[in-house]
Amino acid sequence: MNFFHFMLQNHEQVLELTLEHLWLVGVSTLLAVVVGIPLGIMSAHWPVWNKPVLGTANIIQTIPSLALFGFLLPVPWLGDRADRLAILALTLYALLPVIRNTYTGIRGVDRAVVEAGRGMGLTPGQLLFQVELPLALSVILSGVRVAVVVSVGLATIAAAIGAGGLGEFIFRGLAMVNNQLILAGAIPAAILALSADFSLGWLEKRLRPR
Amino acid sequence: MERTSANSPEIEFRDVAYVLPNGQPLLSGLNLEVQRGETLVLLGRSGSGKTTTLKLVNRLLTPTGGEVWVNGTPTAATDVIGLRRSIGYVIQDAGLFPHYTVERNIGLVPRIEGWTTERIHLRVAELMQLVGLEANLAKRYPHQLSGGQRQRVGVARALAADPAILLMDEPFGALDALTRDQLQREFLSLQQRLGKTVVFVTHDLREALRLGSRIALMESGKLVTILSPQEFLRSTEPLAAAYVQAFGDGLDSAANRGMS
Amino acid sequence: MAGETIAATMRPDWREARRGVLKPLQSLGWLILMAPLLTSCAPSHSDRIVIGSKNFTESLILGELIAQQIETHTHLKVERRFYLAGTYICQQAMLAGRIDIYPEYTGTALTAILKQKVGGDKAEVYQRVKGEYEARLGLTLGPPFGFNDTFAMEIRGEDARRLNLKTLSQAAAFAPQWRAGFGYEFMERPDGYAGLAAAYGLRFATPPRVMDLGLLAPALKNRQIDIAAGNATDGLIPALDLFVLEDDRHYFPPYEAVAVIREQVERQHPDVAEAIAELGSKISDQEMRQMNYALDGQHRDVKDVVHEFLRSKGLVQ
Numbered sequence: 036m037n038f039f040h041f042m043l044q045n046h047e048q049v050l051e052l053t054l055e056h057l058w059l060v061g062v063s064t065l066l067a068v069v070v071g072i073p074l075g076i077m078s079a080h081w082p083v084w085n086k087p088v089l090g091t092a093n094i095i096q097t098i099p100s101l102a103l104f105g106f107l108l109p110v111p112w113l114g115d116r117a118d119r120l121a122i123l124a125l126t127l128y129a130l131l132p133v134i135r136n137t138y139t140g141i142r143g144v145d146r147a148v149v150e151a152g153r154g155m156g157l158t159p160g161q162l163l164f165q166v167e168l169p170l171a172l173s174v175i176l177s178g179v180r181v182a183v184v185v186s187v188g189l190a191t192i193a194a195a196i197g198a199g200g201l202g203e204f205i206f207r208g209l210a211m212v213n214n215q216l217i218l219a220g221a222i223p224a225a226i227l228a229l230s231a232d233f234s235l236g237w238l239e240k241r242l243r244p245r
Numbered sequence: 246m247e248r249t250s251a252n253s254p255e256i257e258f259r260d261v262a263y264v265l266p267n268g269q270p271l272l273s274g275l276n277l278e279v280q281r282g283e284t285l286v287l288l289g290r291s292g293s294g295k296t297t298t299l300k301l302v303n304r305l306l307t308p309t310g311g312e313v314w315v316n317g318t319p320t321a322a323t324d325v326i327g328l329r330r331s332i333g334y335v336i337q338d339a340g341l342f343p344h345y346t347v348e349r350n351i352g353l354v355p356r357i358e359g360w361t362t363e364r365i366h367l368r369v370a371e372l373m374q375l376v377g378l379e380a381n382l383a384k385r386y387p388h389q390l391s392g393g394q395r396q397r398v399g400v401a402r403a404l405a406a407d408p409a410i411l412l413m414d415e416p417f418g419a420l421d422a423l424t425r426d427q428l429q430r431e432f433l434s435l436q437q438r439l440g441k442t443v444v445f446v447t448h449d450l451r452e453a454l455r456l457g458s459r460i461a462l463m464e465s466g467k468l469v470t471i472l473s474p475q476e477f478l479r480s481t482e483p484l485a486a487a488y489v490q491a492f493g494d495g496l497d498s499a500a501n502r503g504m505s
Numbered sequence: 506m507a508g509e510t511i512a513a514t515m516r517p518d519w520r521e522a523r524r525g526v527l528k529p530l531q532s533l534g535w536l537i538l539m540a541p542l543l544t545s546c547a548p549s550h551s552d553r554i555v556i557g558s559k560n561f562t563e564s565l566i567l568g569e570l571i572a573q574q575i576e577t578h579t580h581l582k583v584e585r586r587f588y589l590a591g592t593y594i595c596q597q598a599m600l601a602g603r604i605d606i607y608p609e610y611t612g613t614a615l616t617a618i619l620k621q622k623v624g625g626d627k628a629e630v631y632q633r634v635k636g637e638y639e640a641r642l643g644l645t646l647g648p649p650f651g652f653n654d655t656f657a658m659e660i661r662g663e664d665a666r667r668l669n670l671k672t673l674s675q676a677a678a679f680a681p682q683w684r685a686g687f688g689y690e691f692m693e694r695p696d697g698y699a700g701l702a703a704a705y706g707l708r709f710a711t712p713p714r715v716m717d718l719g720l721l722a723p724a725l726k727n728r729q730i731d732i733a734a735g736n737a738t739d740g741l742i743p744a745l746d747l748f749v750l751e752d753d754r755h756y757f758p759p760y761e762a763v764a765v766i767r768e769q770v771e772r773q774h775p776d777v778a779e780a781i782a783e784l785g786s787k788i789s790d791q792e793m794r795q796m797n798y799a800l801d802g803q804h805r806d807v808k809d810v811v812h813e814f815l816r817s818k819g820l821v822q
Contacts, residue, residue, distance in 0.1 A: 047553075047584070048584060048586070051603075055603070115600075116597070116600060116601065117593075117594075117597040117601070118597075118601060145340075145343075147336060147337075147338060147340040148340050148341070148342060148343070150305070150336065150340065151334065151336055151339075151340030151341075151342075151399075152340075152342070153305060153329070154300075154303055154305055154329060154332075154334035154336070154412075155329060155330070155334055155353060155354055155402070155403075156326050156327070156328070156329030156330030156331075156332075156354065156357075157326075157353075157357065158326055161357060166342060169344050170342075170343065170344055194594075195590065195594075196593070196594070196597075197589075197593055197594035197595075197596070197597030197598060198597070199597075199598070199601065199603055203586075203589070206588075206589075206590050207560075207586070207587070207588040207589065207590075210560040210588040210590060211560075211587075211588045
């Protein structure tokens with residue numbers, strides 16, 4: 036049975052695991068964005084936060100992913116459900132690119148434009164939402180793109196602790212020495228990563244300010 | 246001179262000082278009055294404190310000593326956002342929002358002040374005509390405009406909410422000589438029509454003589470002297486004289502508003 | 506005239522949509538959230554039954570057994586998700602509703618999942634596990650399949666005969682002269698080596714060698730080790746002439762194989778529960794060993810082996 040035939044026969048399972056994978060990546064990216072962008076804005080506006088925020092995110096990144104999954108397993112509420120744990124871990128890994136790019140994006144906005152806005156009487160909130168963020172959007176999105184692509188990859192490891200997703204195919208395939216299963220997990224995961232990279236990259240280009 | 250509301254100064258600096266957090270003084274002992282409807286030029290070289298002075302008017306900077314009064318009230322006691330919205334601010338290179346069209350740039354303050362779309366639209370059209378921008382540029386983005394056009398948009402934007410005061414920080418500095426000349430002319434005619442109180446920062450004596458009703462010469466954070474253009478040309482004050490000499494010929498015509 | 510120009514302003518311009526930062530982020534957010542709505546915590550496969558298994562031969566056989574039994578006795582479609590990498594993974598998959606049934610051992614459920622101390626005989630352990638599963642986890646157990654795959658302390662057949670050894674207590678006397686070999690899990694688990702050594706007073710001359718489960722039997726045969734901790738239903742035991750010492754002090758907890766079923770599935774599909782119940786007490790230790798050997802020793806296909814077995818028991822035609 037060749038690979039396509041295999042995929043066709045097991046399409047329900049493939050679809051289910053792909054959706055599980057998307058769930059893991061989607062929720063964690065959303066959380067990283069909700070937490071990371073404000074932290075990035077904070078570091079950009081108040082440099083005193085720069086070191087602690089970026090420093091912490093950096094430290095988290097250096098922890099090997101499987102080790103982080105392992106650390107979190109014994110934690111009471113988290114360890115009970117593997118997908119909760121995986122989502123938390125994925126969120127933590129997604130933070131650094133989001134925070135760092137938000138910081139860079141906001142700092143990269145032309146100081147003259149910001150000053151003109153201030154001088155015209157824009158409140159700090161208006162300045163942030165109508166000037167700084169729209170102009171930094173492309174760079175921030177670039178950070179989100181990196182976060183998503185990395186998450187798609189990391190989520191395959193999450194299957195090792197039972198969180199499901201396409202990694203499950205890979206681990207099962209490894210245990211059974213079944214290449215088709217491995218590919219059934221690896222190829223959709225690669226496609227997911229590539230399409231996310233491509234579509235977000237396209238969006239980035241469209242949003243780039245002149 | 247007795248002060249009545251009719252002749253009270255629009256802007257006042259009372260013994261103002263501005264010192265940086267690291268202790269470096271940018272301004273000291275500044276006493277200055279700007280009368281309603283005049284164009285006061287702050288002239289000086291970089292580091293003289295002229296931009297700092299300008300920014301103290303709309304409280305982009307806060308004085309570390311003394312008080313700045315605008316329209317009879319100390320700026321420290323005024324709501325800063327309201328203050329800034331009632332003052333037009335034009336900077337070098339215009340500082341236009343690159344992600345907004347010309348239209349949205351000009352209409353910014355009216356929009357955040359809550360004007361109706363209709364009213365904003367009419368105002369924008371009016372202003373574009375006033376500063377000499379073709380109506381079809383309304384939907385363009387700043388990067389699609391020339392330097393001169395951008396600066397015109399900057400001025401239109403500053404005038405949008407019809408402020409009484411206009412602050413201009415070397416607005417024509419980045420333009421080529423021809424465009425600069427053109428815009429200076431247009432500024433003069435605009436001033437004649439609108440009668441705004443303008444504080445204009447420049448390092449160019451020619452421009453100062455041409456545009457200012459009075460010239461405030463600044464050096465090292467202190468006000469050296471305030472003179473009318475004609476007085477400035479004949480001044481024996483050492484720094485003023487040095488300026489006149491440095492700028493060479495043809496200043497007369499500048500002092501006479503370019504009628505040569 | 507004014508109306509025209511106003512209408513012109515209203516015409517959507519892609520770049521105008523950037524005005525707030527909310528718009529693009531919002532659409533992205535919806536996009537990301539849309540897909541996972543389909544994979545909410547509730548199971549998305551009410552029309553089929555998903556059977557899981559762990560990643561070793563015996564679990565595979567039991568999983569296939571359950572699958573074929575359900576296929577032949579109900580009208581439901583069965584999906585197989587075998588070779589899941591361990592107890593925790595299977596448990597998580599059950600809780601998340603990704604699988605509906607999988608084969609587990611009562612002893613493992615008690616210690617590894619419920620994290621309780623072992624004690625009591627087979628029936629007591631079974632009842633405890635069943636009770637806790639139903640009360641706390643929303644899962645239930647089918648009846649035991651009939652065999653007890655507990656840890657088996659194995660020695661070479663020739664040594665057993667020569668030294669006339671039948672029980673672990675007897676063998677303990679020779680421990681100082683022997684080398685022991687154990688798998689990783691046995692070394693680590695509290696109900697593994699540590700407890701055993703205490704219960705029987707085992708003292709080996711050198712620390713036990715830790716190795717992959719699959720390498721234990723050959724190592725024993727080749728005299729690299731003298732005693733190993735294998736499984737009671739290991740297929741290679743008769744083939745390699747290995748002898749299982751009797752656990753006379755009843756140290757090892759019972760490991761009766763059962764099907765763990767999600768309560769929701771049991772309620773929705775009573776025919777599934779019935780089909781599984783028919784498998785109760787149908788497999789003896791010996792029969793399980795034979796099936797294991799058919800796969801491990803003879804490399805036969807699991808589907809054939811299971812089908813044969815079901816036929817022999819009269820459960821299928």
